[in-house]
Amino acid sequence: MAPQEEKPAAAPVATNEQTLPERPKEEDAAKGPSKSALKKAAKEKEKAEKAAKRKAEEEKQKQQQEANDISKDDYGDLPMLGSEVVKPSGLKRVHLHNLTEQEADQTIVFRATVHNARVQSAKLAFLVLGQRLQTIQAVVAASETLSRQMVKWAGGINAESTVLVHGLVKKPLEPVKSTTISNLEIHIRKIYTIAKAEPQLPMQVEDAERPLPAEGAEAQQQEDDGRPIVKLDTRLNNRTIDLRGMHNQAIFTIKDGVCALFSEYLRDHGFVGVQTPKLIGGASESGASVFEVKYFNQKAFLAQSPQLHKQMLIASRFEKVFEICPVFRAENSNTARHLTEFTGLDLETTFEEDYHEVVELLENLLLHIFKGLKAKYARETALVRSIYHVDEFKLPEAGQVPRLSFAEGVKMLREAGVDVNENDDLSTPDEKFLGKLVLEKYGTDFYVLDQFPLGVRPFYTMPSPQDPTKSNSYDFFMRGQEILSGAQRVHDAEFLKKRMLALDPPVNPEGPGIKEYVDSFRYGCPPHAGAGMGLERIVMLWLGLPNIRLAQLFPRDPNRLAP
Known part of the structure; x- marks a missing residue:
């Protein structure tokens, strides 16, 4: 059989569309970028060259300006202290509160805070500089010896920055009303930033x-x-x-003054300053207002007061002791007059015949503090009261402090239409109202309530020998609010145990931290009385502050543990 012949390939079918061959990629690459791309690149190159040229010109101009700046060494940023070896200048620094007109036309050197800075013109800038309670106006004026660059730089210093100033003291043409020092101003010759503040602060x-x-x-x-x-x-x-606010600086200057006057008076009367522990084995007061802390493998508590240890020192024959110390109260109170940590002004002393000897001592102590504040801290007091307006604190003369029995206070309230129970403690509104009644009747913001009901006082309070339902205890008041609580203390161990066990709920006289306290009276202890005052509350009421937190640097309350 003959082999089959191959058929020739079929001719392509003709169509209306013409098929174009693909252009090789190498051909596209050979053609290069488009005209529009080349034009865009040329513009960008020209733009970059102009920017570089402009920057070079600016840099050259800046260098020329710096080279021609006659004040270039008289302003700028100082190195951070400790970051470089800085040779002490030996220049004497001055404080603004010491400036007098006798320093006029003299050059001084001082460190200050910039309260504000502003450029008035290319040749003039003004700054307000401050040191604590003092502020002064400073002038930076261009001249043959002071450049415009320095004027511009000084006027742009961020508020709250710390600066070092060399300046000439001058008398202004008119008193400066915007600063505390009105009769003098500073004409700056040199100014350097020691510490820059950020331009945006969380608050002003x-x-x-x-x-x-x-x-x-x-x-x-x-x-x-x-x-x-x-x-x-x-x-x-x-x-x-x-706290940088001037009135805050004044508040805490006054607060320190209260401590100084408190210590001064007591030391002058034979008292010894002591330091008792703040970690204790048992609650120092009855009740549950105590902070418990872990102390190795046992419980401990933050002291609610130095009360027990003060009495133990009396039993140790110290006779007259005082302490300024932190006090901790775990009371979930969010009022404007309570803190969980505050400063206590505490004292304890023996007496000869009657606990009112101690009441009289306390009256004179507080009169000494109040009169000392009026005499020594009048400027600070006036500054704060200019913001928190309050009437002048009215004081009685020595020996004329109204000393009312608790029953008399209740009677005054009832006669004024207030329904109060003579066996219960007074509420805060009742205290404030009684304060108004006392002010109307006796003309004083300072008075004493004596002989409180025994049922509202702690276990260590001595009952009244005239009436077992009352106690030899007292509270002191400022503007109708309690600032001091005190009493004659029980100084017999067996009687103290009876008082503890009679409470509801009872206090265990054999409990941790308590047994040693009770036992200290077994070795003989003289009759004694004392008191505890709240430092922050005294400051608050003296100045008329609306909230006690304003009288503590970093307040602690049920919702605040920071900063």
């Missing part, structure tokens, strides 16, 4: 100078100038800025 220091609404008052949303109110929480969250 001037906000700290604005009053908070009083307790119970409806919070205003805006001041008359339209600025929003900075709330207390915001201030406390940014306390390091808040």
Whole structure:
């Protein structure tokens, strides 16, 4: 059989579309970028060259300006202290509160905080510089010896920055009304930043100078100038800025003054300052208002007061002791007059015949403090009261402090239409109202309530020999609020045990931290009495502050453990 012949390949089918061959990629590459791309690249190159040229010109101009800056060594940033070896200048520094007109036309050197800075013109800038409670105006003026560059730089210093100033003291043409020092100003010759503040702060220091609404008052949303109110929480969250306010500086100067006057009087009367432990084995007061802490493998507590140890020192024959110390109260109170940690002014002393000897001592002690504040801290007091307006604190003369029995206080309230129980403690509103009644009748903001019901006082309080339902105890008041609580103490061990066991619930005289206290009276202890005062509350009521937190540097309350 003959082999089959191959058929020729079929011819392509004709169509209406013409098939074009693909263009090789190498051909596209050979053609290069498009005209529009080349034009765009040329523009970008030209733009970059112009920018580089402009930057070079600016740098050259800046270098020329710096080279021609006659003040280039008289301003700028100082190296951070400790970061470089800095040779001491040997220059004597001055403090603004010591400046007098005798320093006029003299050059001084001082460190200060920039409260504000502003450029008035290319040749003139003004700064307000401060040191604690003092502020002064400073002038930076261009001249043959001071450059415009220095004027511009000084006027741009961020507020709250720390600066070192060399300047000439001058008398201004007119008194400067915006600063505390009005009769002098500083003409700056040199100024350097020691520490820069950031340009944006969480709050402004001037906000700290604005009053908070009083307790119970409806919070205003805006001041008359339209600025929003900075709330207390915001201030406390940014306390390091808040404390820079001049009135805050004054508050804590006064607070230190109270401590100094307290110690001064007691030392002059034979008292010895002591330091008792703040970690104790048992609650120092009855009740549950105590902070428990883990102490190795046992429980411990933060002291609610130095009460037990003060009495143990009397039993140790110290006879007259005082202490300024932290006090801790685990009371879930969120009022404007309570803190979980505050400062106690405590004392304990023997007496000869009657506990009123100690009441008289306490009256004279507080009169010494109040009169000392009026005499030594009048400027600081006036500054704070200019923000928190309050009537002048009215004082009685020595020996004329109203000393009312608790029953008399109850009678005054009842006669004024207030329903109170003579066997219960007074509520805060009742205390404040009684304070108004006492002020109307006796003309004083300071008075004493004596002989409180025994049932509202601690176990170590001595019952009254005239009436076993009453006690030899007393509270002192400022503007109708309690600032001091005290009493004659039980100084017999067996009687003290009876008092403990009679309470509801009873206090265990054999309990940890308590047994040693009870036993200390078994070895003979003289009759004694004492008191504890709240330092922050005294400051608050003296100055008319609306909240006790304003009288503590870093307050602690049920909701605040920081900063």
